[in-house]
Amino acid sequence: MRKRRTNDPEGMRRRVLDVAEDSFQARGYHASSLGDLMAAAGVTGGALHHHFPTKKALALAVIEERVAAAVEETWITPVRAGPSAREGVRAVFEAVAAELEQQGYVRGCPLNNLAHELSLADSDFRVALAGIFAGWRQAIADKVRDDQRIGGEGGTDPDRFAALAVAAYSGAMSMAKTAQDAGVLRECLAGLESVELSSSQNGSAAKRRRRVLRRQTIR
Amino acid sequence: MRKRRTNDPEGMRRRVLDVAEDSFQARGYHASSLGDLMAAAGVTGGALHHHFPTKKALALAVIEERVAAAVEETWITPVRAGPSAREGVRAVFEAVAAELEQQGYVRGCPLNNLAHELSLADSDFRVALAGIFAGWRQAIADKVRDDQRIGGEGGTDPDRFAALAVAAYSGAMSMAKTAQDAGVLRECLAGLESVELSSSQNGSAAKRRRRVLRRQTIR
DNA sequence: TTATAAACAGACCGGTTGTCCTGTTTTGTC
């Protein structure tokens, strides 16, 4: 009875990244030992070292391939596809809140989790994470600019709105994680929507609000 | 030549907490070894163990005594003393931004830094940190309620405003830390101030805004 | 087939970590 082995570099790499991503989010980078990861992924030290020479290289891969993809999937794509930037932001907030309430616990934002632990630790980490933040904000700001070019969307500063949206989400997730309660997300969203009153919006309640805005504008 | 020793429990405890607080913020909890802390504080293992039996106990003391105090000092006290909640929030944002720009680097928010690393690690950590977050938000919300009782300050929901302010600050600090640039704080503050347009405010432009709100209320 | 490199296995090591333990000194109290 011979023991066969099947070389599957991509599959093995993926399995390691799966486990690493999960553990880094749940326990953090420093609290995740390579031994635990190897055991969880069913991978030997030799294989791990072959694909990721150091722990830092592994974390960098998680950041660039997984965390960036997570932001892309849960934020950038929905916002781009949405009817407007504001509506997209609202939809993401509510979708995340609903998902968290359903699953019963809050792990926090993947990007923020790693950003807090690794930004000051290593410059390579910091740059990679900062790039994801920048892309996130720019996607929202670009959407606002599109809204302005097409429809109304008054004098909202795109960069300001994007920065506030990302900051509010990040901070809300931080609190939700600490309190283990996703309710804060909904409260922050409600606060964020007050910003809409100062400018126009597409949607069912748009006319009423636009009227208010007009009065406000002509003073 | 005799070697004298002066027992100074409070002083030694303070010195350890100083070093621990600094290291936990700069390097994080897991990346801070007790050996480093002992060396930096000039404290022996016996003394450290006498005041803080475990590393967890030390971190808990840092959270309850130092982090809570930092939030109290930089946020709660200024907001309470300020002319209004909104003005207080604005002042804190600007003060922190100015301080960070002056010192050239961004270490992030003490509370958020530890909250991200320790919330999921241990329930005791989580509860302590969540309490600080709650106190922070409540102080702002109470101030809004005071404003409403005294002056105008229209239909702003106190809890929503507080949650948004804390979230925006936390998230902005997170980005500022990752980008090593305090500019995001100013952008988020500017975005936050748009919220003011949806309700009234004490100050020069209060009357105009209050009129708008009244129209809105009676529809 | 055969050579060649990639893919993987698994033991090994030096250094570090947090904690514990035994002793010594200082301080407060009667």
Next chain:
DNA sequence: GACAAAACAGGACAACCGGTCTGTTTATAA
């Protein structure tokens, strides 16, 4: 001054961590 408790010193240790190293198996291409 006697004595107990607190305050401090400093070594010891077992567990663990990340990285390296050598060797074996599998895939690839000539």
